Amino acid sequence: MSTYGFAAMLAPRSVAVVGAGERDGSVGRAVIDALRAGGFAGAIRPVNRKYQTIDGEPCFANLAELPEKPDLVLIATPPDTVPGIVDEAGASGAAAVIVLSAHLGRGEAEPIGAARRAARRHGLRLLGPDSIGLAVPGARLNATLLAHPPRPGDLALVTQSGTVASAIAAWAHRREVGFSAILTTGRSADVDVADALDHFAADLHTRAILLSLHRVDDARKFLSAARAAARVKPVVVLRTGRHQAPETEPQTHTGALARPDAVYAAAFRRAGLLAVDTLDEMFSAAETLRRQRPFPGNRLMIVANGRGIGALAADRLAERGGTAADATPETLEAIAPVRHGTSKNPIDLGVDAEARDYAAALGPLLACRGNDALLAIHVPTARAGARQTAEAVAGAVGEARRGGDRKKPVFAVSVGEDAEAAAIYAKAGIPLFATDSDAVDGFLHVVRYREAQENLMRTPASLPPAFKPDVETARSIVAGALAAGQSWLDPLSVKALLAAYAIPMQPCLLAPDGTSAAEAAWPMIARGEPVALKLVSPDVVHKSDVGGVRLGLTSEADVREAAARMVARVRTLRPEARITGFAVQAMVPRGNRRELIVGLAEDPTFGPVVVFGTGGTAVEVIDDRSLGLPPLDLRLAADQIFRTRVSRRLAAYRDVPAADFDAIALVLVQLAQIAADLPEVRELDINPLLADADGVLGLDGRIRVERASTLGRDVFHVKQFPSRFAIRPYPVAWERTMTLKGRAIRVRPVRPEDEGLFAAFFAEIDPEDVRLRFFTPMKHFSHAFLARLTQLDYSRAIAFVALDAADDTMLGAVRLHADANHESGEFAILVRSDIKGVGLGYALMRMMLDWAKAEGIARVEGSVLAENRAMLAVCRRLGFETKGSWDDASIVNVTKRNQ
Template identity: 55%
Template sequence: MSTYALEAVFRPRSVAVVGASPRERSVGRTVVRNLRQAGFAGPVGVVNPKYPRIEDIATVARLADLPFQPELVVVSTPAATVPDVIAEAIAVGARAAVVVTAGLGHGPGSLLERLRDIARPHGLRVVGPNCLGVMAPHVGLNASFAARAPLPGDLALVSQSGAIAAGLVEWGAARSIGFSAVVSLGDALDVDFGDLLDWFAQDPKTRAILLYIESIRHARKFMSAARAAARAKPVVVVKSGRHAQGAKAAATHTGALAGSDAVYDAAFRRAGLLRVLALDELFAAAETLGHLRSAPGGRLAILTNGGGIGVLAVDRLIDLGGTLAALDQATVQRLDAVLPPTWSRANPVDIVGDADAQRYTAALETLLSSRDNDAVLVMNVPTALSSSVEAAEAVASVLEKRPRGGAAAAKPVLGVWLGGGERALARLDAAGVPTFATEADAVRGYTYLVRHREVQQALMETPPSLPEDFVVDTAAAQAVVAGALAQGRRWLDPLEVTALLDAYGIPITPVTLAADPDAAVAAAAPLLAEGTPVALKILSPDIVHKSDVDGVRLNLASEASVREAAAGILARARELRPQARIEGVTVHPMIVKAKARELIAGLADDATFGPVVVFGRGGTAVEVIDDKALALPPLDLRLAHELIARTRVSRILKAYRDVPAADERAVALVLVKLAQLAADIPQVRELDINPLLADKDGVIAVDARVAIAPHEGPARKGPWHSRFVIRPYPKEWEREVELAHGRRMSVRPVRPEDEDLFRAFFDKVSDEDLRLRFFSAVRHFSHEFIARLTQLDYARSIALVALEPGSGRMLGAVRLLADANYERGEYGILVRSDLKGHGIGWQLMRIMIEYAGSIGLKAVEGQVLRENATMLAMCRQLGFRVALDRDDPTVMNVTLEVAAGAAGERVRFPGLVAD
């Protein structure tokens, strides 16, 4: 379930409250009072067999005695009675329940489990238990025991904490900030973050979504819903517990670096959410994003009548990593013409303390029309020489008169009016200017706008293509891991680690095993003869960090030093770890790269989000240095480069002094390969390459460790890696298909890097065919338009391209987008105009329908223009039901009931005829 029946939660036609009493401070009575005071238009019933009236409403003994059928039931009875009340609600046809009662327990045999077992089979949606309730001001619904009702507005608030939700409602009321809805999740037995993100992403009353999160239970569902919502509107999140010590038990350096909050941060970033660190920041972000759509760039111009506050704003901007716009000569000349000679002639544009409305108008108009900035922060300090209200009126008038189109109209303006009073602030608010109490708050609000733009751009960026030689030997790697697991081991030995990385094309120094000092000398001899020093390391499945037992010796240049070092390592390990299994030492050639950077790269395992890719500064003190960044797999090269850029060590990957730049693409490719390894071999739980040396010639792993564990099997049907929360590229849907007359084509899922492929394809499609596909004339294909076709969440949608063998030219494409409830999917298809009649569209439709069956969709549907006879004929042949759209006589609705099948099986199509 996802958005199923949520209209009964947020737009119910009738409400019943079970458990109210006459006691003044009882939860149930408060809910009834709040419902009445909010002005809910539908019938409200109260169920209590002990009292005849509550809040002047006649009560009934049972839900079945109500004179109407309640759509939403609010339950505040004692915990032991809740399951029976829910069973009664189901019996009378209720579609949803808000359970505010706490104390239902957790785990097998609990009242919570009983409640779930009763509600789920009947599709009754449950908010809570142990929650504050639900508020939807636009429909007069306040089914909560909050002390204050929220004002109507366009912010949706979803909170795991009832106390936080109530506090934010109070905060918003004091600042005239309204909500489209407020939901307290409580124990989230059924309705959770994923469901509500899907709902509010489509809600026309919601401009932005605010989340207060303590933990995520259904990470895969959350990530899919969050990515979809973030493409539609701003989603701002604050999470508590940032400093939890989640990495104490990690065995590898990468595991220790991947603390729980850092993984949440990586997840929010990948989903496109804007994370803030405190509740006041949540509303500062909402204030900015609620007024302003976006910023075209990151350069801020500051206009002020007070030089000191302007300098403070600059300081805060630099602290937060912002960019102060530089005024070009043309802008300075234009300002010279309208401002007194004493103006600052730089940014901040200080128009002096006696600045009147006319001076504000002239300066703001100039900055808005200038191309050297992307946003303007206007500030006013009250003085006896001018009127703050008149200055606000001037700013508002400029904004209201600017033309609707063009760069000036898109440029955001923010305000700080110190001591300006309610009249000035109200005038600015009416003109759509977000105002802030201080210059620091305003700059912080502006950075949210820039970060949101960057997040949205990142969601749309096209990654570079992987190199043609990106080939991995998955079978060989899986065999290595399977062999170790068969022996009951938790760690791969060094030879197995080398074989695993070799299978993925990750360079690593060769290694030889030696059981004793004599064997170590024999293994080192060929290297020493070539003049290559060697390194020795302890080999024990029970000693993960070798340096803990002084188990590493470097730069050994003679047989005598090798013998002595081997004997010392073995003796020291046995002394410090007498219980450890000591298998000998490993012998490695010394890799001397004077100008190489020491990095760390690897995989960690998170209990909530599964595999995580870790990158940062390497060496033995990685946890102390703590220069790392995390990302959720799968990765492409763009995401890998972005991961690298979020570390401090990325700066020294560039050239400096006499040190050439390191091959950053080679580093990024290692990260992509590690993400692929995590997808291919779920038994790999932690992987640690430390150090990974990088210089101008590429990369090489000097040491690596790999922890493994049996794979429990998929958590859901279909071939989706059960431990990934973001579905990786579905390689299993690649096909080779035979067309008429012996021709063939290859079919594969769309990749994010396919933008150029689509551009070339659209050049081969006639204007008429484009009109039939998109229902309107399409003359320009923007990057954003094509990005929406190629940047897919494979958990929700699939797009398949047909390619010509050899040339790789695109012949056609089909897509299927599943609804939030995974019940129905909407399709679209387009074939090159010069290749119609070759069976391309037919074969694409067959594979698309097969995919729909594999993920359990009940139906595939679409809309086809009535004049598109070819498409309608093919739909009929495939067994689609064709019917006229009731709302548009030019459109036909086509629907196919799908027989479910496992991935890879052929789905039988009713009415299907051979090609």
């Protein structure tokens, strides 16, 4: 239901409290007191059949007796009574219910399930159970169990945990930090964090969102909402319970590397969220985001009145992966009178520094182009108190800004509590921190948020045209294995499946016994190639654990002996294991090749994940890995590689040439495509994958398969696709070829790598067409603008591009963006004027409407200039209703309801 009903829930005219009472310490009493203390202007109606009055005010036996319809109903009663009260609230006309009660169970047969069903019958929004309520300080609504009423501000706090909400609210109360809203979802019978993200992303009173969660139940819904929110404002996320054990025991190296905490981290990164690990970090991020907007660059200059405290900050910056700024010679010369020692960063002003020394240093440093931000650290001394230094720092910053320089961010540390200094920094808009490490973390939070935004908007490279997987062959391999009752593909099937996706693997031969293995090895040995012998058993996943791998064998006798030893060892260690034979491979000279591991793992929440890292038998001990959620493009794959330590070894060093980075990235994209095409593939290892300047080569691979369960028809596709995907992949089923008046035209969904295509289109199109589309002349189309057109969340938006089949030039495009409730969508269309009259505009509109219908979007609407008669004619032909805009006579609003 998403944001449906949020307006009434967050801005009620009247509130009823079912379970209100007079006993101190009771939930019903506490929430009544909170509403009154918060100054709620509407009616507060206590409901409890045990009382006639509460605090002298009438108390009602049930909701039906209230003198008016309650917009919001708070429930603080025993668990088994909650479903009936929810039903009663819906019958009374309420818009939303907050269940403060706990212990309603988990399943549909428990009270939580009955409460959910009752809410849905009435179209009622339900927050909780196990919620501590919600607060909207600007509306003087405090329907919470918080110790202190929150102050108005521009941070929205969304949590699943009431205790985390209480801790953040207590911190905010001490620091005078305000909130646009605080919302605790509890166990999310209806309203969940994704719904809240959708609402606060569009809320004009919210500048940043603080999110605390323990688990995600609907990964696709969450990621879609998170990605949409992160594109418009900072979202800081703290996950509790990060180190809980996985629900199932992994059977491959990639499965072991894809721990739940790492998968969540990968999901947050993909969505553009700023992830923190502790409440302290969240507080630091909140403080920074409250006073500091994102800024370009990542180089920090540190100024302190002491070498030691400055060095601590520099150490923290280095440990957290930050970048220290360099001071230019001119800047160093300008601050020489107040600078102690030779350090260029941090700048040491000396323990005897006075407040004016900070002003003398900050002026040139603020003007210096060698840094992007400053951190001023002050330890109060007899020569310079906290207040005087704060005035000097604030004065220098204000003077620089008045001088016309860009507003270079400044962060401050004043050791020790000083209310006067804090007030001065707050008035100047300078984030103040208690410690150097908090300040550095705050600086990095802003930097990483901006980097996440840039990553969301970066344009990926196009995939090689030659990458056209043989999906049918791969599917037949999997189907054959499943029909034979196999859960692990044999080595030849593994290589055949990977070959279907153009992933190069070292050839191997299968032999049923040691004698046959020796015979298979002989041609290789005769060529002077040592061989590797590997055990083949459907019951032994990790061959090395049972001595099932022997390398460097140089004679037939060695092969026979190795095979006999393997069999004997397996019979001792795993007597129940079935041995189906041996795999024989020619040894590959390692030379300058790097050992990597790549593969797929299955997460119970987010579905398939792509794994990359350092390969070999000790991958889990080394634990150098990164995870990515499919679908992947080459940019996302490159980012995933760069997040590992082994990525540094892929570059050239000494006399070793760089590995073929693009080939490695392509393998990750190919694996993501396997996950999309073959839902039966649940785990996949290629370990090691050797990489050097000439490309990549896999030596050993394992693939586990099981029948994919069908969880119903997916509304996003004409045909079904694996519902376990957390991010909706490119909708290939919507590619079309059409002929319009003898002209062949290809129409397909827009891809992220189409930015160059759109840039060329806008560069050549008639300016009048642009004016009719955007309602104003436009000469420049920025990267950010084009990225928004081409980088789509297919769960919320679609854009179809029309290409000339002869030369792939762009002829036009249509776009539809659905609202958060997926009930209506707004369209836009632009077609080149030189091909108008062939029916392309109509065809694109028809295709967009077909998409909307398949999506279940009930209403499609748009705005058209009244002078654009051709577009209005197309709309009328398609059944759109037209109506003049009430505030602009030059615009016509068009609307069509999908049947």
